[in-house]
Amino acid sequence: MTPGDIRISAEPIDSGRCKFLVSEQLHGGGVRRFASRDEAQGSPLAEAIFAIPGADVVEVIVSGNLVTVVKQSPAPWPVVGKAVGQAIRAALAGDRPAVAAKPAPAAGASATADDVLYERVADLFDQQVNPMVARHGGRVELIDVQDAVVMVRMAGGCQGCGMADVTLRQGIEAMLHQHVPEVRGVVDITDHAAGSNPYFAAAKK
């Protein structure tokens, strides 16, 4: 595989967040979220994205073949996106894994705050969120909780649904705010473009 064989598509969510879907797997060990340059140390992909000049990247989330980048700078995604693409290609071409495995908690350590949150969020998803989206043939998977940020993946009728962002922000996020107020945010790592049976099919003009 050469860097030229790697296909990357960008899916800006807003001026601060953009998903990058890569034709090759970047990280097979679940979700990794990096909220700072320090946390990115040891993961070449995240290191390179945090180092993009002028982008002011504040968060990188990697799961499978999906990279979500959060930035604070006014630089438009089309400009930053090219640098992210170069970082992805370089990381895949390197000798080391693009993303290091998530550090295991120390032996005997008690459950972390994220672990506790995970259990509460998982319970909320099981008891309330998924029964609701199931009415539209959808499913929301809790992927991980890192630094009180919940990472979800939508499936079934939710994947590619024209109203997925409404479900995420006005539904899931609102419920989390109400029932698990310690949660600081929700990140959708779904590849919506691959959704084949969305409940509401958005027009594509």
Added chain:
Amino acid sequence: MPRLLLLLPTATYRTAAFVEAARRLGVELTVASERPSTFQAANPTGLMTLDLAHPERAAEQAREFARVYPLAGVVGVDDDTAVVAAAIAGALGVRGNPVAATEAARDKYEQRELLSAARVPVPRFALHRVNEDPRGIAGRVPYPCVVKPLRLSASRGVMRADTPAQFVAAFGRLRRILAEPDVAACGEPARRILVEEFVPGAEIALEGLMVDGGLRVLALFDKPDPLDGPYFEETIYVTPSRLPSDAQRALAICAERAALALGLVQGPVHAELRYNERGAWLIELAARPIGGRCTGALRFGTGDSGLGDGASLEEIILRHALGLPIASLEREVCASGVMMIPVPRPGVLRQVEGVEAARAVPLVDVVDITAHPGETLVPWPEGSRYPGFIFARGPTAEGVEQALRAAHARLRFVFDSTD
């Protein structure tokens, strides 16, 4: 923070852009659709169902809601919800357009009647029923002419005819399009056909914001590919316009006169105009922002770097609806353009090759293939869905246009061999 009511029909492709813009503003958001969200009971202040097919009923529902949760603004995102938003704005006494103005903007015939009466330059036009015999009309039509539906968007069903024989064929073809279930569902407008003279000249798109009865031009897009028919599939939009400044002024004046003739006083407008030796002509004006995901080509506010500060068109629209301060309505300094990728031929798409090569073209920002493998692509005039979009930015409009063409030339659409 003020509460905004955002009208999002479930079929819209604008959801994420508007919802995320509202989040950036930090406003309280209520999303209304014509079908209930499964979370509505769990979040009754953030989600509601409105009868979007009946604006007066929707306005009554919104007024009931606002008695408990006061609303500071309402925004529709397309032609139909612009009418609903106007009705709600009137019921609540918040910023908005008169209902009649948005209805006129939505209906191509009513729009031409009003514009013609106000002496805004529009093509000569006549309205016909779909069940009329086109052979009886063909002798009275000025050639070249254009046949078009009253409500469809993205130039779906719009055809040029240069001769009576072409007119008869185009009329019959549009009749078949109007009989398709998704179109026939819109009722009476699907039983009428507009026939108008073809106006030659450069076509331009104007993106604007009506502010208290005055037009603020946000962007003027050149369309460098001639739109002379027989079908009117869009391709390239590039801003800033390369037309002379007096032509640009004439186009802005024409668009403002049109908006005011319709009665539009607040909110986004998108106008399609032509410019020739006789001046500016209004082809169509809508009370909504530009479609086709093309808002992605616009960013507002400029800093020392010359880069946009990230204020999207959606954010500008929401701020205006809520009466929040808008730092700048000036578009970023650089040239920007978008190419709506043409449908190369009818068929079931297998894959698109050359995407990476297209992305590698200098100045190209994004190549977004929105068509999926297995999707049936339908060319104009029956179709209205572009298989993807190419965005580019650069120092000059010429360079941006060249980049868009170069990127498009690297794409290859592969269809199922059974087609």
